[in-house]
Amino acid sequence: MSERLADDRQTGEAPPNPAAGPMKRQGPRPLALHLTAALASLLSSSAALPHLRSGSLPWNPALRSRAAALREDMARADRMQGTRTQESRAQERAPGPGDRLAREVDREIRRRIDAVLTGVERYRSHPYRRDLPDPPVVWTEGGSRLLDYGRKRGGRPVLFVPSLVNRAYILDLSRDKSLMRWLAGHGFRPLLLDWGRPGPLERRFTLTDYIAGRLERALDFAVEMAGAPVPVVGYCMGGLLAAALAQRRPRSLAGLGLMATPWDFHAEDAATARRVATFIQPWGPVLDRWGELPTDALQALFAQLDPLLALKKFSGFARMAPGSRAATAFVALEDWLNDGVPLVAGVARDALAGWYGRNDTMAGAWMVAGLPVDPGAIRVPTLALIPERDRIVPPASALALPTAIPGARILRPPLGHIGMVVSAGAETGVWNPLAEWLAATG
Numbered sequence: 274m275s276e277r278l279a280d281d282r283q284t285g286e287a288p289p290n291p292a293a294g295p296m297k298r299q300g301p302r303p304l305a306l307h308l309t310a311a312l313a314s315l316l317s318s319s320a321a322l323p324h325l326r327s328g329s330l331p332w333n334p335a336l337r338s339r340a341a342a343l344r345e346d347m348a349r350a351d352r353m354q355g356t357r358t359q360e361s362r363a364q365e366r367a368p369g370p371g372d373r374l375a376r377e378v379d380r381e382i383r384r385r386i387d388a389v390l391t392g393v394e395r396y397r398s399h400p401y402r403r404d405l406p407d408p409p410v411v412w413t414e415g416g417s418r419l420l421d422y423g424r425k426r427g428g429r430p431v432l433f434v435p436s437l438v439n440r441a442y443i444l445d446l447s448r449d450k451s452l453m454r455w456l457a458g459h460g461f462r463p464l465l466l467d468w469g470r471p472g473p474l475e476r477r478f479t480l481t482d483y484i485a486g487r488l489e490r491a492l493d494f495a496v497e498m499a500g501a502p503v504p505v506v507g508y509c510m511g512g513l514l515a516a517a518l519a520q521r522r523p524r525s526l527a528g529l530g531l532m533a534t535p536w537d538f539h540a541e542d543a544a545t546a547r548r549v550a551t552f553i554q555p556w557g558p559v560l561d562r563w564g565e566l567p568t569d570a571l572q573a574l575f576a577q578l579d580p581l582l583a584l585k586k587f588s589g590f591a592r593m594a595p596g597s598r599a600a601t602a603f604v605a606l607e608d609w610l611n612d613g614v615p616l617v618a619g620v621a622r623d624a625l626a627g628w629y630g631r632n633d634t635m636a637g638a639w640m641v642a643g644l645p646v647d648p649g650a651i652r653v654p655t656l657a658l659i660p661e662r663d664r665i666v667p668p669a670s671a672l673a674l675p676t677a678i679p680g681a682r683i684l685r686p687p688l689g690h691i692g693m694v695v696s697a698g699a700e701t702g703v704w705n706p707l708a709e710w711l712a713a714t715g
Contacts, residue, residue, distance in 0.1 A: 297397040300611030303569040304393075306576060307583035311389050314581055315382050322378055347374065385588065392587030395595060401604045405445065408453075412494045416469030419491055422453040423462030430462045430499040431711055432492060434518075436510035437483065437620060438571060440612050441467040443694060444508065447605045450695040452704055459708050464498075466491050471617045476564030479619035484517045485642040492518065496525050504714050506530030506707070508694070509666065510624070513634070516674065517646045519653050528714035529678075530707065531657040533666050533690050536648070536674035539632045541667040549574065550630025553621060560622070565615035572613060578665065606695060635673060648677035655681035656710045658693065658703055665690040682710070 301307045324330045325340075326347060332340045412419035422445070423430075433453070435441040444465060445453045453463045466488070471478075478486075495503045504527045507515030512534025519529040538546045552574050556566060576582070586607075593600040616624070623639075633639040639646045657675035659668050668685070675681035686693060686702030693703045 301583050302572045302611045310580045311584035388588040388591045392591035399604045401601050415474045416472045418467045420465045423457040428460045428462040430495050430503050432495045432505045433465045434507040434511035434515045470614050476617050478617050480623050481642050502527040504528040508532040517641045519651045526653045528654040535666040535670045537635045537670045538629050540669035546629045550625050553625040560618040565617050566621040568613045651678045657683045659685050660688040660693045661685050663690040
């Protein structure tokens, strides 16, 4: 109980009160940021209307022809409404054509605001709660655990390395969407490294401590269990950690799997990557004092990738039947997205300033235990799964890594970053090819 209360003080969350009934979710986190972005976008439509009429809006060149057509449609409507005289309008007290359009725009704004607020409230109150039991824990160190999904069935051990930013259970999201349980049912013994929440020990960590320390010791355990080298599969940021591991410990790896793993952080939009890097600057005092970047700060950073994503997602959720499978799947995924963990200070600086800001990975300047991480030095069989619709890790960024690994095989499923592990097409596009490759690794 004392540990729980300590966590509550740190995160600002109140401890649960059973007498108060089910607690509402905090998300989408940070709630104020998402609502502000949605409302600002919608309310700007009224402010922009006069500028649209006058043609003074600075349109993107690709949209100028559509803007001109829209202004012509508005002018045509004005002319049709303008056939009535000013006197008759005054007698009827009817609004002018411009007023009518403004009123319709206002009505649509209100409708959309209602939709997004309804979606957020329904999500926060939805009865779904993840109730999957954890598999046996076979190894621990600090706040980290190794979860054994195939202990009862046997099979070949495979070590899975998730991101340090998000919770590991994206690979075991629900009874319907669990890559770990699916692989266990297909003859493998998945070992999922759950990094856990950073504690006093981890707050002093750098990427070297995670890779050359904790991850290598988890690998040693898996190899000892298997009695032979094991395949290691990394998802997103976890793929970067796994790639560094493969270079350092080639004799312990039977193969390297990379799932939506970034490498060239400036591949498609260097300016945005550098803006992400500047995000860490005002958080310097917090990093120094707390030793970590808070979860809501990370969520705010992710929101920059698509500031209006919450508006689109929750407006769509409002149209779903609350008890439908689609609504439950939405809530399950959204709960995972909002269940992030802080990023320790040393890793936050390395990842944001180093990877995003300076593109250290491509420059050969990313160092682990004093040595540069060099994809050209990786000599284990490698499979890279690069989703074509990834908006979090642009495909060009992910392609740079396997392109530099000798003999790497590349597959490009028509899925998104998260969809590659939980969507309806995940089993066909990712799970099956991954299982076939794992079975073929020596």
